[in-house]
Amino acid sequence: MAGDLDFEKNPTKAAAMIALRMNPDLEVITVNDATGEVTVKEKKSGDTITMSFDDIAQGKFTIKNAKGETVTMDASNAEKQGVVVTGPEGQTVIGGSQSAPPDWVQLYPGATNTGGMRNEKGGSVNGSYAMETTQNNEIVSKYYGDQLKAAGYETNVTATSTADGDMTIINATKDEGKRTQTVMIQTLDGKTHIALSYSLEAAN
Template structure:
């Protein structure tokens, strides 16, 4: 797993924990919550950051620096050490430096509309937000009328390569969508491997070209509302 993935997963875990900590989880961590509550009046940014860290069993806090407004912690599962700013965490923006000196930024301040943006030496990842935030590049073929949904992701690498996931729905029979993609991709010079089940009204397509530098994967299925869902993964190496 790349450093970017490690940093992204770690930060996402912390953010999700503080928002999803309800019911039994809150009861389990009541001592930490009470401790943080006492600190919120004095230093709300630090209190929120420390609460999220202490509620993650995989985290060991190594050091706090109130002058620099930072906390350093270690992920027990990987041994990776990370430093984050109190204020950045509170605002949904974080600068993270791991034990290798690599720096990453996580910006979730506009996550609802523009997605969460993670930047680092490996490139930039956008995940979540509305469909436009993670829309695939223009070269990725979309079925006519396909309405992209939330939940996609897109990674842009420094060398110009790109990869990602797009999900959409369309009011057309799954067999028709499958046949369209199969024909269209072959006409564009892709080598296509595909299969379709009439019984389940679902199919899969794998397509490659440019000696494997461009790869597409499609899963086509029929939803309970009768519409066809297309889950499309794409990858293009730097040219």
């Protein structure tokens, strides 16, 4: 398939093929030059999906599986806004500014964001958000314990010491369990890593 990578004749197609071959979960089945599309198979599920060369090359494309369900991925502004995936399970944002959690999720003041994911569907929202700070575990754990209690959450705290460092896990629930936050705090190599996960069920 050397012709697939001819940048002079069809640079868009070549860029798309390279992007696909970088994904080990996909197997290229057919390439249609007339329509500018490529059909690939997801190795794990066996689903066959068809994508446009132009969309793949631009970091924005639509995938259809064997059930006819459509999933759209937009990575055209990934560095700033994140990668946006929209499909049957709602909209998921990975990385970037749009992956920040809702206002009711407590962020640690001055901490540096190291990654995030946010999914929304029908009024429900869930996701994760990671941060790090130079403050020690004790200070960070006290902050979250106090903030969550003040916000009306019921909390359960588990603290352990490991060879890698101290770890604290705070499980918090509110509104009869429909709103939850879990905070995992661990100090490693002089920095304290904070991993948040949260969920909110849509009102009936």
